[in-house]
Amino acid sequence: MSIASVHAPPIRSIGAPRLLAGVVGNSVVGLVEHRGLHVRHATPGRDRLTADVRAVRLLGRGGAEFPVALKLEALPAGGAEVVIVNGSEGEPLSHKDRSLMRHVPHLVLDGALATAAALGARRVVVAADDEESLCALGSAVAERAANGGDHLTIEVARGGGRFVTGEARALGNMVGGGTAAPPGRRVHLTECGVGARPTFLANVETFAQLGLLTAIGPFDFATTGTSEEPGTSLITVTGAVARPGVIEVPNGVPLPVLLGHVGAAGGAILVGGYHGAWIDDPAQVLLNRPGLHCAGGRFGAGSVTVLDDASCPVGEIARVARWLADESMRQCGPCMFGLGGLADDLAALAAGDGRRVQHLHHLLQITPGRGACAHPDGAVGFLRSSLRCFGSDVDRHLHQGGCGRPVLGLLPITGASSTVSSTARAVRPGVSS
Numbered sequence: 001m002s003i004a005s006v007h008a009p010p011i012r013s014i015g016a017p018r019l020l021a022g023v024v025g026n027s028v029v030g031l032v033e034h035r036g037l038h039v040r041h042a043t044p045g046r047d048r049l050t051a052d053v054r055a056v057r058l059l060g061r062g063g064a065e066f067p068v069a070l071k072l073e074a075l076p077a078g079g080a081e082v083v084i085v086n087g088s089e090g091e092p093l094s095h096k097d098r099s100l101m102r103h104v105p106h107l108v109l110d111g112a113l114a115t116a117a118a119l120g121a122r123r124v125v126v127a128a129d130d131e132e133s134l135c136a137l138g139s140a141v142a143e144r145a146a147n148g149g150d151h152l153t154i155e156v157a158r159g160g161g162r163f164v165t166g167e168a169r170a171l172g173n174m175v176g177g178g179t180a181a182p183p184g185r186r187v188h189l190t191e192c193g194v195g196a197r198p199t200f201l202a203n204v205e206t207f208a209q210l211g212l213l214t215a216i217g218p219f220d221f222a223t224t225g226t227s228e229e230p231g232t233s234l235i236t237v238t239g240a241v242a243r244p245g246v247i248e249v250p251n252g253v254p255l256p257v258l259l260g261h262v263g264a265a266g267g268a269i270l271v272g273g274y275h276g277a278w279i280d281d282p283a284q285v286l287l288n289r290p291g292l293h294c295a296g297g298r299f300g301a302g303s304v305t306v307l308d309d310a311s312c313p314v315g316e317i318a319r320v321a322r323w324l325a326d327e328s329m330r331q332c333g334p335c336m337f338g339l340g341g342l343a344d345d346l347a348a349l350a351a352g353d354g355r356r357v358q359h360l361h362h363l364l365q366i367t368p369g370r371g372a373c374a375h376p377d378g379a380v381g382f383l384r385s386s387l388r389c390f391g392s393d394v395d396r397h398l399h400q401g402g403c404g405r406p407v408l409g410l411l412p413i414t415g416a417s418s419t420v421s422s423t424a425r426a427v428r429p430g431v432s433s
């Protein structure tokens with residue numbers, strides 16, 4: 001099955017579902033059912049919430065994996081003025097946040113409201129890019145209002161619709177009335193966020209985890225997963241697998257167990273999306289964030305993608321490189337020159353022209369660590385990993401002019417960069433981005 005054809009993958013779990021409890025098929029867990037599943041307790045104060053989050057070692061689920069307790073502690077004594085739920089999910093290989101917003105919106109909203117109460121926030125904004133999630137969130141907010149309402153009115157906002165517009169400070173700018181772009185310098189939202197006021201922003205899954213934690217407490221939260229990382233995670237599995245889906249797994253589940261669950265027959269395995277890495281030895285990998293770091297990978301956006309050998313991997317990577325360059329805001333040198341140059345060099349290599357390969361490696365050296373956000377660093381990490389994983393294919397492009405396979409566009413991208421050749425489409429009908 002192609003990766004791109006799995007636009008809204010089915011939902012299921014390995015072990016008992018927690019975040020996705022109550023979801024059957026394509027159902028939405030309404031407020032009454034949600035209240036039956038997740039008992040509502042008195043809102044914890046800031047110290048209690050921080051202590052509980054620290055006890056379960058909760059890491060942010062948007063890709064940066066920043067400890068949530070540290071983010072709470074970074075706020076000033078007065079707490080936060082605004083709480084933002086980031087549902088942008090611009091990563092083409094991830095669908096988990098949309099699944100949460102569409103199927104269990106009240107769990108996400110519970111987490112946001114509990115956090116807002118603990119931090120004394122006056123605004124809660126939930127931002128999403130896609131119509132279906134915006135509708136589901138709007139319906140959930142209306143349902144709550146009709147059932148007595150909450151201590152704050154939740155605002156539902158449309159995000160910027162691109163990969164980098166979901167970056168934390170880009171979204172903070174947008175919620176503050178500005179453009180959905182990172183500010184061009186590294187500032188912390190916890191100090192200077194919306195309206196220059198302290199702001200707490202986290203990913204949709206992070207808030208769902210906070211909603212669960214406030215409902216069941218740290219002891220029950222830690223009854224699954226590992227001691228290093230208790231609890232569960234959502235993983236979007238796509239590509240050359242028989243049963244793709246958004247799957248809730250206990251943290252620490254072996255990667256081969258997940259691959260067996262989805263019916264993966266073989267191929268290269270990318271974990272963490274287009275800021276992630278290809279895994280050299282899947283048999284040894286445990287799917288939790290510390291385990292993946294040991295294997296040279298990143299949990300990132302929570303995706304596992306299997307690429308079989310039907311398509312030219314160098315051409316696939318070149319397409320993604322162009323997309324990563326096009327998705328940047330082009331306001332910093334590493335994105336204007338580094339990512340664009342890398343995309344040009346990889347396109348030449350994919351076409352069998354190896355004359356730019358030294359320039360390619362030079363750009364891989366000098367591009368990271370110099371942007372105003374982490375986009376060029378994440379992109380370069382993915383490209384380095386790609387060149388390592390597909391080293392023999394790269395050699396064939398360097399020395400034999402190519403590998404003889406078409407570029408099918410199996411790795412999905414969005415927008416103008418997504419075009420694949422008509423030849424490729426003819427080879428594998430139905431593959432699109």
Ligand code: SF4
Nearest residue numbers: 329331332335371373
């Ligand atoms: S590093 Fe790139 S994506 Fe990040 S702010 Fe600068 S131009 Fe934009």
